[in-house]
Amino acid sequence: MNQPLIRLTGISAAYDQKKVLENVNLEIAEKDFLGVIGPNGGGKTTLMKIILGLLKPTSGHIQFFEDGKEVDEIAMGYLPQYNRIDKKFPISVYEVVLSGLNKQKSLFRSFTKAQHEEVRRIIARMGLEGLEQRAIGQLSGGQLQRALLGRALVSNPKVVILDEPNTYIDKRFEARLYSLLEEINKERAIVLVSHDIGTILQNVKSVACVNGTLDYHPDTEVSAEWLETHFECPIELLGHGNLPHRILKCHHHEE
Numbered sequence: 001m002n003q004p005l006i007r008l009t010g011i012s013a014a015y016d017q018k019k020v021l022e023n024v025n026l027e028i029a030e031k032d033f034l035g036v037i038g039p040n041g042g043g044k045t046t047l048m049k050i051i052l053g054l055l056k057p058t059s060g061h062i063q064f065f066e067d068g069k070e071v072d073e074i075a076m077g078y079l080p081q082y083n084r085i086d087k088k089f090p091i092s093v094y095e096v097v098l099s100g101l102n103k104q105k106s107l108f109r110s111f112t113k114a115q116h117e118e119v120r121r122i123i124a125r126m127g128l129e130g131l132e133q134r135a136i137g138q139l140s141g142g143q144l145q146r147a148l149l150g151r152a153l154v155s156n157p158k159v160v161i162l163d164e165p166n167t168y169i170d171k172r173f174e175a176r177l178y179s180l181l182e183e184i185n186k187e188r189a190i191v192l193v194s195h196d197i198g199t200i201l202q203n204v205k206s207v208a209c210v211n212g213t214l215d216y217h218p219d220t221e222v223s224a225e226w227l228e229t230h231f232e233c234p235i236e237l238l239g240h241g242n243l244p245h246r247i248l249k250c251h252h253h254e255e
């Protein structure tokens with residue numbers, strides 16, 4: 001078992017009076033690949049916001065570790081949901097990737113030569129060479145996704161959090177995304193939020209189902225019963241092996 005990286009203990013969260021998460025416990029280890037699934041409105045994005053420090057939990061605490069020792073924070077990269085991106089924002093691919101280093105830049109200094117070199121290296125790794133000066137609004141979904149993934153990776157984070165990355169691309173490009181993620185996972189942990197249970201189970205190492213509470217599965221050998229219990233919806237299996245599925249008549253989750 002790898003060393004722990006992030007530990008959530010007894011986390012609850014709410015917006016105004018509305019409870020969204022209750023008593024969530026979770027440990028993410030170094031080089032983990034955790035898939036986060038769950039019904040709409042179950043609290044997946046809220047959980048990501050808590051891990052990223054963007055939302056304060058109403059109770060519970062979060063700890064970070066480096067080489068087994070507790071630290072105040074760790075470097076994290078984040079790929080937001082597609083619909084959260086302002087595609088009209090006048091910013092180039094190069095600037096987007098560079099902005100991933102904002103936190104590491106001293107306030108009154110410009111970026112160093114080494115930082116610019118790292119941006120160029122990441123752009124090449126993401127297959128975006130030649131597109132450095134292109135505005136993000138003029139990229140394909142896949143190119144935009146890779147530019148934002150580059151931004152998430154450029155600071156060399158211990159963990160990358162991806163919220164619904166498959167909404168940027170159509171099915172044809174999914175295999176390319178997952179082989180890129182497999183490469184990335186050799187160096188750092190990945191937390192991947194997705195609705196696509198079948199694809200998740202084929203690619204991740206462990207699974208968490210978030211539906212107000214969190215149920216953790218240490219591997220991907222989940223049963224249809226486990227999924228149905230935690231989704232609280234009947235799930236029809238369309239085959240065997242990696243659980244191709246269809247969620248049936250999912251009951252309404254209060255918005």
Ligand SMILES: Nc1ncnc2c1ncn2[C@@H]1O[C@H](COP(=O)(O)OP(=O)(O)OP(=O)(O)O)[C@@H](O)[C@H]1O
Pocket residue numbers: 015020038039040041042043044045046047254255
């Ligand atoms: N900023 C906010 N203010 C008020 N309520 C919110 C806010 N963000 C989310 N919610 C509500 O909190 C609940 C959980 O939302 P969240 O986005 O975490 O769920 P999710 O599992 O990521 O959903 P989805 O799968 O639809 O993306 C939902 O009922 C949502 O309407």
